[in-house]
Each structure stands twice: as structure tokens, then as C-alpha cells.
Amino acid sequence: MLLRHTPAEVAERKALTINPAKTCQPIGAMYASFGIHGCLPHSHGSQGCCAYHRSTLTRHYKEPVMASTSSFTEGASVFGGQSNLIAALNTIFTVYNPDVVAVHTTCLSETIGDDVTQIKKKAFDDGKIPEGKRIVNVSTPSYVGSHVTGFAGMCAAIAKEFCVPTEEKTDQINLIPGWVEPADMRELKRLMKEMNVPMVMYPDTSGVLDTPMTGEHDMFPKGGTTIEQLETTGSSFHTFALGKFGSEDAAREIQRIAKTPFDVMDLPIGIRATDRFLMKVSEITGMPVPDSITDERGRAVDLIADMQQYFSGKKVALFGDPDQLFALTEFLLDIDMKPVHIVSGTPGKYFSQKMSEIIDDEVPTANYRNGSRADTFLLHQWIKNEPVDLLIGNSYGKYIARDEDIPFVRMGFPIVDRIGHQYFPTVGYSGAIRIAENILNALMDRQDRDAPEERFELVM
């Protein structure tokens, strides 16, 4: 047993987190930065954080993840990091020449109290930044929030830097996709195109973290939302923020700057969340949902109906990020599964409020918790007390899955031991098909493995 020391008996912990279901803010900020075209993320702190964030993103995407650091040493930690940041910006623009540098802070620079906004101003005032170059900055101490809030913070900071308000609004919507994969962003763009809805979506990591093999390494690949596109967010007539935790801050920021109204929607994962999103877009823009999408939906529902017997009543434990968990829990309930244990390390009171609305009536005994010490150690203990048929979560879940012999579907961040998440969306109806397929594969492979010889089925 790999997690052989985990006891079934749950003792309340007040201080010790074991096997966390979250990580720190800067990595989210770094991920969001990759959604701007020509942008180099910069970590203002000691170089270890940057190395860790790059490594984790690299393992998840199997793609180049280039970012720079202020490389604090002990001196900078005592005297502040201003000169490190200014030197870094000089090096960056001379050597790598990005259009945008997106600076996030770390626990170290935050604890020291570096004021990046002020340092940035000084760098511009002193003529240290080449003409036309832009710097976005966000404060991301990790003793607050989680990787998800870091992502949300950077999205808001991007709005703050680029959004240009106009009185006249144009027939364009803003779409903040939330922390989803490049494939999901591609899929969202496709759906809007099918609906003929002009839009600007940011961040957009498609074409940045799923680049083709060409024989060249381009530090700033084709993808990402361009500065010109970002500037038009202030003339769009409406903003859709997908996922309250990941995207609401950015929508509010755009509203503050450009008075653009917004709707916060659930991530369009599963049938009903996608329905709501598309209907809302249709309602606001007046563009109908085309037959092609209606057919897609029909195919997804058809598949679920065909295979309903395999989903029905199966107990599921899941962990990950709030926005994903809300939509996924709803979807699991819709396909007659029974989520019983749910954990997210990301703090925020809204989590239990919303989760309670989704699940309490259908599964009154479900355990769900988020924030400090809502970790996968606790999830594992819950599973020991009430076993499940399926586990859904990031790669770390495989240790629990193996010990408890539970079918396991990888969803979330990071996934460092399989591929697929980079290439196949989980949003929209095609995403629902993929999730359903993954769940079925896991459950049916298990049935095949465990069936007594006389009950081994050819047709399922």
C-alpha cells in the first residue's frame, strides 16, 4: 500500500495539511499569462517558485513553458526586490523581446512588501522600458487563496492593463473562459463561431500550450489573445465570465473600467451547464443556437441514454477546483451517478453554499468540504469509511485509486501521467461526450477485469 499510513478514523486537524487539493497562486497567474500573445510571465521573487511553476506546467502540458524570475538572493530579501525587478526587465526586453511582461509576485516579495505597481511606474519613468512594451502586474501571495485565485487575479490584472473603455459598444461579447485547457478554449471559440457571435476571449492558451512540432522553438507562438483584441474588451457590449472563482474578478474589472454588464455562468461542463451558457448567450446577443449545436447536444444525450445502466447509482468521489467541481457534480447527478465525497483546497464560503444547492436534495449524505485542510488525505479517509465506485481528480488521485482499487478518471490540474487533456475538450457537448466516455471506459474496464469467467460479456 502506497498510502499505508492513512487511517480510516478521521481526526480533526487544525494545523497540518496532508496531500493538498490545491496549490499556490502564482502558478495560476503564470498560466493565465500564457493566454496573451507575445507575453513572458515573470515571477517576482526567489527563483525556486518560478522553477516549480514552470516544471509543473511543463509536466501537465508537455510543452515549453518559458518564464523568467527576479532571482532574489538573501540581500534582495532584506533590502527589497526593486533593483532585481528593474534589472530583470532590462534583461528580458534585451534578450527575449516580448510584447508584454506579466509580473506576478510570490510569498517572498509579498512578505517583504515590494510594491510592484510602484516599481513598474519607476521603470517606465526612468525610461527603462522600450517604447510600446507593456507590463501587467498582479499580487499573488500564496498565503491567500489558491492557484485558482491567482488565475483569477491575473485575468483581472490583464483587464486593468488593456481594457480601453468606449462609450459606444460594439456587437461583440467578452468571454472569460476560466481555468480550462487549451482544447477547451478552442472549443469555446468554435461554439461561438457556430453561433455567429463575434467575441474576444481571453486568456486564450490554445496555440500557446499546444503548439505543433515544426523544427523551430518559438518563444512566443502564434496563439494567445493579442493586445489589440484585449483593448477591444472595453467596447464589447457584454461579458460572460465562466466560473465564479476563475473569472468573476475579470468581468468585474471590465465592468469597472468600461461599464460593461456581465453574467457569471457555471463552466459549461456537462449538458445543463452548457445549455444555460448557450441560452444566455443567445438571449443576450439575439443569435439563435444553430441546429448543428442542437445536434451535438442530441448526440451527447443519446450516448448517455444508451449507456445509462453503467452510470446509474455508481458512487463517485471527486476533488479539484471549485468551478469544475460545481459543473461536474451537476453532470454526474444528471447521468444518474451519485457523488458522495467532494473536496477542494481552494477557500471561499461560496463553495459550500453552491455545492449544497447542487447536491443536498439528491444526495443528502454527501460529504463536501473546501479550504484549509480540505485535502486528499481527508478524501481518502472518507472513501475508507464509505467506499466509492469511481474517483475523479488530478494525477495525485492515482495513489488512492491504487490502494483502494477504485476506477480512476483524470480531470483537473495537474495531470502529469497521461495525455489527452491538452487535446480533447471537456467543455460543451463534445466535452460531455468525452467525460462520459472516460467514465465508461474506467467502469467497464473494471467490470471486464473483475467479471467471473461465466459472466464475462462480449457486448456491453
Add this chain to the structure above:
Amino acid sequence: MADIDIKKSENLKEQVMDKYPSKVLKKRSKQVVVKNTDPEQRIQANVRTVPGIITQRGCCYAGCKGVVLGPTRDIINITHGPIGCGFYSWLTRRNQTKPETPDGANYMQYCFSTDMQDQNIVFGGEKLLREAIQEAYDIFHPSAIAIFSTCPVGLIGDDIHAIAKEMKEKFGDCNVFGFSCEGYKGVSQSAGHHIANNQIFKHVVGTSENGRKGKFKINLLGEYNIGGDAFVIENLLERCGITLVSTFSGNSSIEHFAACHTADLNCIMCHRSINYVAEMLDTKYGIPWIKINFIGAKASAKSLRKIAAYFEDEELTKRVEEVIAEEMVGVDSVLEEIRPKTEGKSAMLFVGGSRAHHYQELFKELGMKILAAGYEFGHRDDYEGRRALSTIKLDADTRNIEELKVEPDPEQYNPRKTEEEKAALKEKGLEFSEYEGMWPDMPEGTFIIDDISQHETEKLIKELKPDLFCAGIKEKYAIQKMGVPMKQLHSYDYGGPFAGFAGAINWYREIDRTVNSKVWQLVGAPWEGTGKLHGSFIKKVLVEEEK
């Protein structure tokens, strides 16, 4: 692959440096060296990375918690800090471990953190830490708990050592000790290795006499069991009749560290991360050290022979020769098959603090040429050899890393060899306390580069077109996008083991697979660059587009 000579390489160096702002250029020029004929040639190493440079390096915490203490299975390692540092160092280094019994203590799959929140940063995190240690003790009853400070902890001034001491006394049956390994200390992971080893030396070494018994007892220092390397070495030693008392720290248990002073010889694999421990063990307990290297079949044979030579025992020497002979049969036959496919190919290695040197052995066996090499966190002595030690000046970043003052232990000091015996062995070719670094192995005109940057990496690849590049995960995919196969030398790309003879065989096959994969021929679509289209549809399409 391009031919290289000193002049061409100097030219290329100039081109690479050209891009840097003047201050950066000045610094990098001393860290990017073209090997020439000057016996006094030097490199600058173990200095700060220039801010803004995309570097391979990580931090002190990573070196301490991740590298050195990571592979020890029965210590509960609590990261005191916000959640990230602990999260990223959770299971990502691939240290393998095998407890002696199926239910033996093994916490390597676990990540423990105090997950500090803003109120802890404002009011201090000592209470939180104390409670966390208590909870770890109550749930798991481990024999040891270690605490690792991350950056903010150093700044807010939590006294982790006082808390450790207090909790250790309170428990009575659990050793508790702390590591002040805040990420901003030093200039790389290397500072963390030092802090880790010092604390283990202070708090653990010499506390148990229950070491493994045997006639020829050694410790293996600086072997971290990535991909199962230590398992291969353990097996080899056992077959030779050599008793491994402890490994620092691959497949290790705290018990092994505690009894390591009962061994009679220290064998150093990774000089960078641990040479000072060998020195301290020599001074305090009288255990001499030699440099060995189990990467490469020839190097492994040589290392076993060195150990046999040290013990001056006929039976052992005979056994060692038998094992080498047995192993070389397999090695030779695989080499015969593979070498024609790798002969003449070229490689670059930029990694860690010793592997960029050790792995050259394996490339030599495959008939491959090294064009460039360097360490991520090496010091000058790892490049130039220990002769450099006398001329290394401590700068502000290194001075704050504690150097332990060690003296011969009044009771336990027992010189295993007299000075005369050592001198006699030296006569016969066994060097004590010596490492020559990578310098002598690097041909003239090759590049030796410390803390290589992304920019330098890409430029070298473009100009010298190596057949293989070795580095870490952060470099991997950018290099492969350039159409050059890349082998990770930290994590081995989830393969291995590569140590010893069995490992060498794995390596030969792995490199053949990597450099000769057909996928590289698929890079670039066949229609790219074919120019004008002539098909019959083309006119229609063009007309459509006009509209």
C-alpha cells in the same frame, strides 16, 4: 553535427554573448568557457543568476527538502510555509524506495504542509507549526519529523529549531529537527544540499551503533536512487560481498544515517551535494573517502576495483573481478549491437552538479562525442577539480551557509587507515579525498558552461546541431520543438535505472531508441516549401477567395 575547434567555438561564444546587455555579458562571459590548452583555465560558478535570465536553477528549499531529504522514507517532512513549495516537491523527483517490510514506515507518497495563511504571516507561524507537528505525531507516530522553512518563514522569524527541540523533548520517542532552507539562501539548490547534510550530521549521524555488520563496510554518499539506480548498486555490492551501511540518501532510512559512522570507507558519487559530509566523517570518525562513479560500465568496474583496493583483501578482489567479468559479458554484447548506431553522434549535457560529468562515461562507451557540458548548480571544484578549492573566494551568498566545525570525536574517532597505509595505497593508484572534476574529460574546443540560460541553449543547438541534448524537464520540450531529441537527466524521463552494468545496458538501448527514433523524420509536413500549386481546382479556389 558541426566540427568544433577552439577558434570556431570562441567565435560562436561571441555570437551568443552578443545578445546580452553589457552587465549580463560581463558576468556570463566568465561562466561560458571554451576549453583551451591553458592548464590554469578557470570558470566562474556558484554565483547568482542574473535576474530576468531564464535559468534551469531552483532554490535552496528544493535542494534541501526535495533532493537530499526527499529519498528518506521514514521521516515525516513538514514544509513550513504556504502550500505551493510543499505541493511542488511532492513526489516529483522520482526517488524510489523499498522498505524492508511491506508495512515498514514509508511517507514518501505524502505531502505535509502547514499551509500558512495571511494571519500566520502577520502574527507568526510558530503556534501553527507546533500544532502541525503534534498532529503528525498523533496520527502517524513516526520515528522522526523534519521541518523545512520556506522563504516567508525566514522573514517573519519563526524559530523552527526551538520548536523542534521542544517537541522532541515532549515526545521522547521521536526525533524532531529543522532545516532553515529558505529559498532565497545561496544561489541554487546547492545551498540546500549543504543545509540538509549539516543538519543530518548534527542531529542524526552517530546516534546508533546498530549498523549492518560485515567485513567490508562502506557508505555511498550522493546517490539519490532516481529511477532505481541505488537498487542496482546495492545488488552489485552485495554480490561482491561489500556491506552497504548507509546511502545518502537513496532508498534510505533514518536508522541508516544514524549508524553511518560505523562504516570503514565513504564512497562519493555526487561530489557536489555531499563532499563536505565525507570530509566531516573523516575528521570526526576517521573514515577516509574516495570518489567513485557507478555511471558507465567501465566506471562501475573501476569503482568496484577501487573499493577492493582499499580493503586490501585477496578474497574480495577475486570476488569483485568475478562480478565484473560476469557483468561485462552482457555489456559487451549489447554494445556490439548498439554502438554502430550511435558511433560518431554528438551530445550536450547540462544538468545538476555531477551528472553532466558522470554521464559522459556512458556516451564514450557509445562512441558519442560531447560538444558542451555544464552544471546547473556546480561549484568550481566540480569543474576544475579540488585543486580549485584553495582559490575559491566566499561571496556574500555563500558566506551565510553554515560550515560546521568538526573535531575528532573523543570516543568514536578511529582512523581506519594510518597515514602510511594511505600513502602506500596512493602509490598503487588509489587517491583519497580527490576529485578532478569534468575539466580533464572535456576536449579542447568544447564548451563548458555554468548555469546555462535558455538563450544560450537554443543558440548552441542551432549552431552545433547535436544529436542529443540532456537537461531537465523545463528545457525538454523547447529543445524537442527544435527537432532535437532530449533526454532528461534529472528524472530520466521516467525510465532507468542507468547505474551499474545493468543500468549501462538500459542506457545504451535508451539512447539508441532516442536518437534513432523515426519520429524526427516526420518533423515538417511534406508539402511545406514546395512552392506554387498547379492542380485543376486551384483557379476556382483563387476566384472564390477574390470574392
